[in-house]
Amino acid sequence: MNIGKEATNRRARLADHYKQALRSSVSMDENEERDRDASERVKSSPQDVHASDREALFPREVEDEDSRTGTSDLPSASLNVLNSIIGAGIIGLPYALKQAGFPLGLLLLVVVAYVTDYSIILLIKSGSLSGTTTYQSLVHSAFGYFGYIVLSLLQFTYPFIAMVSYNVITGDTLTKVFERIPGVGEEHILANRYFIIFLTSVFCTLPLSLFRDVAQLGKVSLISVFFTLFILIVVVVRAFTLGPQIPASMNAWTFAQPNVVQAVGIMAFAFICHHNTFIIYGSLEQPSLSNWSRVTHVSVLSALIISLILAACGYATFTGFTQGDIFENYCKNDDLVTAGRFCYALSILLTFPIECFVTREVFENVFFASAPWSRVRHTIVTVVIVAAATAASVSTDCLGIVLELNGVLCASPLVFILPAACYLRLSSEPWYNPNRLLSAVLLLCGMAIMGVGLVMALLHQQTCTHGQEMFYCSSLNATTLHGHNATFPSSTVAGLWT
Numbered sequence: 001m002n003i004g005k006e007a008t009n010r011r012a013r014l015a016d017h018y019k020q021a022l023r024s025s026v027s028m029d030e031n032e033e034r035d036r037d038a039s040e041r042v043k044s045s046p047q048d049v050h051a052s053d054r055e056a057l058f059p060r061e062v063e064d065e066d067s068r069t070g071t072s073d074l075p076s077a078s079l080n081v082l083n084s085i086i087g088a089g090i091i092g093l094p095y096a097l098k099q100a101g102f103p104l105g106l107l108l109l110v111v112v113a114y115v116t117d118y119s120i121i122l123l124i125k126s127g128s129l130s131g132t133t134t135y136q137s138l139v140h141s142a143f144g145y146f147g148y149i150v151l152s153l154l155q156f157t158y159p160f161i162a163m164v165s166y167n168v169i170t171g172d173t174l175t176k177v178f179e180r181i182p183g184v185g186e187e188h189i190l191a192n193r194y195f196i197i198f199l200t201s202v203f204c205t206l207p208l209s210l211f212r213d214v215a216q217l218g219k220v221s222l223i224s225v226f227f228t229l230f231i232l233i234v235v236v237v238r239a240f241t242l243g244p245q246i247p248a249s250m251n252a253w254t255f256a257q258p259n260v261v262q263a264v265g266i267m268a269f270a271f272i273c274h275h276n277t278f279i280i281y282g283s284l285e286q287p288s289l290s291n292w293s294r295v296t297h298v299s300v301l302s303a304l305i306i307s308l309i310l311a312a313c314g315y316a317t318f319t320g321f322t323q324g325d326i327f328e329n330y331c332k333n334d335d336l337v338t339a340g341r342f343c344y345a346l347s348i349l350l351t352f353p354i355e356c357f358v359t360r361e362v363f364e365n366v367f368f369a370s371a372p373w374s375r376v377r378h379t380i381v382t383v384v385i386v387a388a389a390t391a392a393s394v395s396t397d398c399l400g401i402v403l404e405l406n407g408v409l410c411a412s413p414l415v416f417i418l419p420a421a422c423y424l425r426l427s428s429e430p431w432y433n434p435n436r437l438l439s440a441v442l443l444l445c446g447m448a449i450m451g452v453g454l455v456m457a458l459l460h461q462q463t464c465t466h467g468q469e470m471f472y473c474s475s476l477n478a479t480t481l482h483g484h485n486a487t488f489p490s491s492t493v494a495g496l497w498t
Contacts, residue, residue: 072283074295080280081273081299083224084354085116086306089270089407090228091169091326091344093307094314096270098322100263101256102315108260109311112267112415113304115442116274119419120296122439123277124289126419129426134278136365139418142425151418155275156362158410159355160389165406166205166348166355167393171197173327173345180338194394201390204349209356209382212373227347232310234340238330239313246472249320261453265407268449270307271300272411274419275358321470331473359385408453416446 072080097105127133130141135155140148171193178190189195251257273280281292314326323329327344330337360381368377420439429436 072280073285074291077280077284077295078299078302079222079225080283080354081276081295082302083351084273084276084280085271085299085303086225086228086347086351089266089272090307090310091314092266092324093270093311094318094322094326095324096263096266097311097315098320099257099259099266101254101260102252102312104256104260105263105315106308106312108264109267109307110304112264112271113300113307116271116415117296117300118438119415119442120274120277120300121289121293122419122423122435123274124281124292126422126426127278128289129423133282134361134365135275136362138278138422142422152362152366154410154413154418156359158272158406158414159275159358160385161406161410162355163352163359163385163389164392166352167197167201167390169325169348170200170345171393172325173341173348174200176327176332177338177342177345179332180335197390197393200349201386205352205356206383206386208350208353209360209386210379211353211357212378224347224350227343227350228306230343231340231347232306234336235310235313235317235326238334238337239317242330242334243317246318246321252319259456261449261456262408264449265405265412265453267407268411268415269407271303272415273299274414276354279357279361329470331470333473356382356385356389405454408450412446412450412453416442416449420446 093109096109099105100108123135123138126142127138130138132138132141136148136151139151143150174196175191175193178184178188178196179186181190184190257263280295281287284291284295314329315322318326318329321329327337327341332338360378363381363385371377420442423439424436424443427433427436431437
């Protein structure tokens with residue numbers, strides 16, 4: 001595929017700019033204050049990029065004529081990254097603890113968060129080494145045309161499947177919310193998931209996805225984060241009020257379970273935001289490695305805290321009965337959870353546009369790399385992507401297998417394999433350098449997770465009880481949810497494990 005002579009020339013000019021700037025800089029002690037004047041920048045090897053480097057990857061003097069100056073401050077960019085992380089995958093984290101074992105699952109969650117933080121910054125460092133400003137051009141610089149095609153497929157497929165899962169969750173969640181409205185029964189149009197998916201796509205996700213600049217979603221991301229915090233409160237409250245009434249499952253607190261690799265895939269799916277990295281980085285008012293490091297650390301740490309609390313409380317409530325979508329475990333007549341479902345659906349709707357930005361950029365880079373920006377083409381491509389995701393979202397209603405497969409097939413390469421591989425390919429540091437050693441470990445782990453995870457997910461497919469009330473809801477309907485205790489026949493519980 002021809003990437004386009006004009007785009008190639010722009011990348012070549014940009015690469016020359018970085019090489020000249022890096023060659024003309026002089027060395028200084030890392031504790032000294034770096035001069036803000038570009039002519040007095042410190043010298044570093046083109047392969048030795050430090051986190052404190054102030055050199056912007058998007059120099060305004062070499063930007064394309066149709067490019068736009070970034071408009072995101074650090075808080076807005078942090079919110080966009082955080083909103084990208086805590087999307088659909090977060091409600092699958094209790095299920096990941098069930099797959100991995102509660103203690104081991106919590107440890108793995110911390111490890112995945114650290115890897116996410118490290119690899120996001122590694123991408124920007126690699127972009128500085130190669131003089132590239134997109135994930136696609138970075139991989140093309142490191143691995144040529146073949147790498148470019150592989151990355152384009154992954155970078156398009158992951159957010160597209162995420163968009164599909166967002167529609168599935170929205171349709172399934174809002175129908176349960178509307179059924180709580182007096183007069184809205186199962187046959188009402190508001191209880192039809194297909195109608196709800198169509199309605200939200202046309203009047204919410206499509207208009208937001210038509211924005212050109214991701215910086216315009218900063219306030220939207222803030223609202224989405226507030227909704228997520230309310231969901232967290234709901235899960236924590238129900239862990240104390242509902243958890244004691246749910247019968248204990250066998251081996252609920254075992255350190256490790258057999259499906260550890262699938263659990264890592266789900267966690268990678270939950271934490272991945274690498275496909276958005278260059279888009280959000282480019283939206284910064286002052287795009288530099290130091291600013292990006294601050295954005296990354298704050299966002300990932302915040303996401304980790306939210307994820308640990310939600311995963312632990314969600315799993316502790318239902319243990320072995322935990323579903324891929326934690327909201328499927330709660331009873332329909334629980335009004336507090338109904339409010340949580342509503343907030344979660346709104347949060348998902350506000351996260352959808354960020355994923356659409358990525359799929360659209362990949363499509364534009366592959367097919368229209370040399371063409372100037374066109375509002376008509378921008379609108380048509382956006383409408384087609386949103387329509388395709390809407391059409392695909394009616395094909396499945398079980399979230400667990402979607403999270404597993406998208407995690408091991410798409411998220412693992414984007415989080416573990418490609419950032420490490422690009423850095424190893426572009427850096428000339430000695431093999432014993434900590435960055436190279438950690439990148440090598442990251443690469444090997446990613447390959448193992450991808451291969452083993454796919455086999456395990458296909459051989460041990462998990463079931464879900466979508467659309468059905470859990471067995472304990474009939475007893476809880478008139479008891480626990482209204483302040484009383486509930487008991488379950490021992491035969492009912494025992495039958496679940498036979």
